[in-house]
Amino acid sequence: MTVTTMDETNEEKKTGELPENEGNVITLVGEKSQLSEEVERKGCEEILAALNEDEKSRLSDEHMALRHLRAEKGDAKLAIKKLKKALQWRKEFGVDKIKNAFSKNGDQEMRSVMTLENETGKCYVRGYDKEGRAVFYMRPVLENTKEEINQMRQLVYHVERAIACTARKSGLEKFNIVIDYKGFRLRDAPPMSTSKHTLEILQDYYPERLHRAYMFNPPFIFRTFWNLIKAFVDPVTKQKIVFCHGKAGLVEMADKFDMSTVEDFTGGTAGELRAFDSQEYLASTPFDHTFDEA
Template identity: 25%
Template sequence: MPFPVSLLTPPAGVTFERQFTAEQETDVAALAAHYNADGYTLDGEALTEREQMHLSKETLLRFRLSSRDVAHTIERIDANTRFRREHKVEDWEAMAAAVKPEMKTGKVFILGFSKAGQPVMYVFHPRNDWPSAQRTQIPAIFFLERARDLQAGGVDSIYVFQNYGVPKLGDNQTPAFAKENMQIVADHYPRNVGKAVLQDMGFVVRTFINLIWPFVDSWTKEVTLFDKSSKPQPDIEASLIPKECKGEFDYTWNVDEYWPVLMAVIKARRTDQEKRFREVGAKVGVQEKLFKVTDVAVTL
């Protein structure tokens, strides 16, 4: 039985309008003008269409809000573009093929949306059975990118559950690995996470979190909730939250059911976004609501 497409379809009618102050509008316009200048290149390469899409008005604002000034923002965005090129982030199908073997246990997946329309990403750390020496940050990057693909209607953040209560299948995550993960999120996905819920942390995990907490960026600290309740999070319909996370959704993970549906949905949405992006005028600084819409046909 295939995984329901509806669980990867943004809810109709849910929209979000990011408000910009006059100063933010001025700074974002300056950033867009910098990257849209005739002949602009980075390391001798012009921005691709996908790189321009990534540098939406909302992305420019997120980087600006987490930087000292416009000049520092440009430095960070340039570093982000180099990072994305190095990791071939836009070659999403090759990245999918690389991470699928690690997904057999259901350690990371996207399922449903919050009431505010945010794609919901679940991370079950104890399910990571991959040998410690072979672990990379690619699975996390892959799913952060897919969650961004699923945003629509002006929604510009994601919702993340990190659960530590399921049976342990592999080695514990090392502080160094966790610190690297947090650094990537802070440097290359600033303010992308609208809420992070940490659940079922035993003594060892709490000690671990306390060890790495000083390295967590201020935004992540602000949006993180240490969930000690026995009830499901009210931001999401309980019927969409897995039972492992105190919800009512009862699903036995099967990567061979989930993966083809995820791939079909992402392909359809990215293709539609590219078409709409060209129609509104492909350039840096376009608002995402103009090319990320809810209603996209998916063929399985």
């Protein structure tokens, strides 16, 4: 992990090192510090000191330790425990193999899995909010598979892609999720194990990454599904969930997004955008670009 100063944001630093000047300010681009500078600096030092060299080499980026520290409200010991678990998960789950499935030397089996999982367009990253955070769209009624592990690989691919797109576009840390529940029926609800697994990945392994989750067109029957899973949603994540109904939902979107760039089911003013093309998105579009990005 690198801890950067306000004027060193664009300088490359070796993973696991702290700047020599102990008076430097820890910062995440576009994010307000949740703790005092001293607490964050000392906490990050404690976390990095607790990692072995292999763990340090597997940090996803220079701010991973800081995000875990903030997620645990400054409790460095708990952050160390959670971070070590996340690093082990990334290794065992094969996050790098998932991310690189469509690179020149990508794993062919993983590529086949991702191609099948994505063929209906149930998940994709497209566009940004006004501040440059990528938008990860989910459309549950287009679910086409039943194998949980591969569905989770699909989730991780898109989380990683949304993060990469946001970083390239604006240098920010977080991304948005927009879920379209149009046509959702109770039989479309995923098994409880899948819902819990999804929440575990987002909350435990990607803390401080979600900006907002917008829920569009939730039918009355969705309340039954929500009542089943909300007990597993941590309080911080609950605060980020926005249920978008009618005009109030459109106002919420218009405040945060250029409405000419979002899908029509969110109130987009451009009508239907170009139809999603899974093959183009996976195989031809750079990983750090959203679909149909100019």
